Amino acid sequence: MSGKVWIVGAGPGAPDLLTLRAARVIEQAEVLIWTDSLVNPQLAAMAPEGCERLRTSTLTLEEVMGVMLDRVARGQRVVRLHDGDTCLYSALHEQRCRLEEAGVEVEVVPGLSAYQATAAALQSELTVPGLVQTIVLSRAGGRTGVPEHESLAKLAALQASLCLYLSARHVEEVQAELLLHYPADTPVAIAYRVSWPDQWLTVVPLQAMTQVSAERQLIRTTLYVVSPALAPPGEARSKLYSASHDHLFRAASQAISSAS
Ligand SMILES: C[S@@+](CC[C@H](N)C(=O)[O-])C[C@H]1O[C@@H](n2cnc3c(N)ncnc32)[C@H](O)[C@@H]1O
Structure with a gap:
């Protein structure tokens, strides 16, 4: 054909x-x-x-x-x-x-993808220099299952920005596995129907992820973003836009003179 x-x-x-x-x-x-x-x-x-x-x-x-x-x-x-x-x-x-x-x-x-729309709605970069430079996109096992070497406990050990799809029904197990590695106060965005008129979005400490999801009765169209980068902005800055850092498109000295 x-x-x-x-x-x-x-x-x-x-x-x-x-x-x-x-x-x-x-x-x-x-x-x-x-x-x-x-x-x-x-x-x-x-x-x-x-x-x-x-x-x-x-x-x-x-x-x-x-x-x-x-x-x-x-x-x-x-x-x-x-x-x-x-x-x-x-x-x-x-x-x-x-x-x-x-x-x-x-x-x-x-x-x-939903994780990009969620990060935008939060006005957040999920790769903040000195804090986290990796984004993991994954899900709770559920009926589909995930290979053992991708278990949430193993992914959590990276302490990366972790975006979890299709996981709201399993939030209790998810929280327990994440707590094996992330500190209990790690910010977690709970994003329901992002970009729809009934969007609901909040950031809570990891230890409250299950409770807040249960209170809102979230089962579907929910994305979790677990990330140290969701903490209020601090002093972090990238090398790319630093005046002392040269790269293909800008020499370090040029950057300093054009800034002065
Ligand atoms: C079958 S998956 C498809 C994912 C889709 N291909 C993507 O890139 O976003 C459906 C899951 O994506 C997430 N999702 C999709 N749209 C969403 C939205 N607008 N807000 C929050 N989560 C969403 C939820 O975790 C939902 O259970």
Whole structure:
């Protein structure tokens, strides 16, 4: 079979956080298959009037693939829309395997992930010099499970900025494992439906993560960001913008003279 499918990241929710490329692809769709449990319906509405729209929340992978391959065989322009970015918990891999097996070309259009939207909403850099220089994106095991060598206790040992997807249902175990390595007062952002009109966002000490999540009855569309970088801004500064640091685009002496 020839043909092509566009697999597109829709961003965290707000329609104006969609990329221009993604908007162009949606506007040209003849068939739009979209993750209605997480993608904003306003984005599905951007597809042209005659476009066939298919919601995936009640479908199996086989059912989704059946429609996808059928419409491609009919020569239609098929767009598969996922929330956030396609490289994180999106089922891109399993769909791409089946499309390539069928000889269908795939183009992937990236989207803004929930962790990026959360960091922006908090006005936070998650890599503050001298404090933390690594971001880990992961999840609690849940039904999918994670390989043993990626257990939360092992990730926590890094004391990096740790962004946890799909973890609200398991927050009690998550907090217990994180406390094995992070200090109990490490700031944790609890981010619910970031960028949607009903966004709820707070920063609490790690030891209060479970209690606050339970009080808000958070189960889904919640991201946790555990990071020493979420503490109030201090004296940290980067080498990149330091006058005494030279690099490819700026000599140290130039920087000092232009600043004076
Ligand atoms: C199936 S995963 C998809 C992640 C998505 N591909 C991304 O890059 O953001 C869904 C999980 O992402 C997180 N998530 C997605 N959108 C969110 C939002 N607007 N606010 C907070 N968390 C969100 C939640 O942890 C949710 O359970």
